[in-house]
Amino acid sequence: MISVIDIKSFGEYVSAMEIAPLMGNKILFRGQKKYRNLLPSIARKDSHVNTTGNEKRMLEQLLLLGSSKLSENDHNEWNLLIKAQHFELKTRCLDWTSNPLVALWFACDNSIDEDSYVYLFSADFGALPDKSKSPFEQPHVCIYQPSFSNERVTAQHGWFTLHNYDEEQQRFIPLEELEDSNLLEYRIPKEIKNSHNKCINTIYYTRHLRLPSVSHFKTSILSIIAW
Numbered sequence: 001m002i003s004v005i006d007i008k009s010f011g012e013y014v015s016a017m018e019i020a021p022l023m024g025n026k027i028l029f030r031g032q033k034k035y036r037n038l039l040p041s042i043a044r045k046d047s048h049v050n051t052t053g054n055e056k057r058m059l060e061q062l063l064l065l066g067s068s069k070l071s072e073n074d075h076n077e078w079n080l081l082i083k084a085q086h087f088e089l090k091t092r093c094l095d096w097t098s099n100p101l102v103a104l105w106f107a108c109d110n111s112i113d114e115d116s117y118v119y120l121f122s123a124d125f126g127a128l129p130d131k132s133k134s135p136f137e138q139p140h141v142c143i144y145q146p147s148f149s150n151e152r153v154t155a156q157h158g159w160f161t162l163h164n165y166d167e168e169q170q171r172f173i174p175l176e177e178l179e180d181s182n183l184l185e186y187r188i189p190k191e192i193k194n195s196h197n198k199c200i201n202t203i204y205y206t207r208h209l210r211l212p213s214v215s216h217f218k219t220s221i222l223s224i225i226a227w
Helices: 010-023 052-065 077-086 100-108 151-156 190-195 197-205
Strands: 003-006 027-032 093-097 116-122 142-144 158-162 183-188
Touching (some): 010 100, 010 116, 010 183, 027 100, 052 077, 077 093, 093 100, 100 116, 100 183
Parallel strands (some): 003 183
Antiparallel strands (some): 027 093, 027 116, 142 158
């Protein structure tokens, strides 16, 4: 069951994040404009479609067509999947961050007139992947911290949840529907965004520097946002 907390001010959000480490050793955050539906991009159109074959073919094509952008390490199936996510291809990976300010930026960017959401996931309870198997052979949702040699992952303090296709239910299951998901939902009301222009402008000011783009790598300055 997911717990819901309404945030009444940005100061309250910061205070909530200060006590978040009490919930576990691995606390991850995800900011989004959409309510729940915590599914990876490959499953959002139709979660009942088993996309494993298509994903494997996509990685094969990435190896062939993107070889100039890949290193030797990227020929590993795990690293190649993260590289596909980096190039904004649809994968079974869902982005998370260990930095709550990064999550807040993604939740609030370009969404002044609607509520936003930050999800806290106590990843201590998440299953680690069996790296001796393919990412497509994992029997459950697992958490995965990629190598920080990827500059975009570094800028976002990135982690991922890797989602499996559940053969019994014949679908990808949204994270919030799993009994042991250990999630908190922070709702950021649109009224707060409109009444805290200074904070919003501070967040938006970093838009072009928030992370390295696919073609131009830059240094993120999110970690020094002044509140």
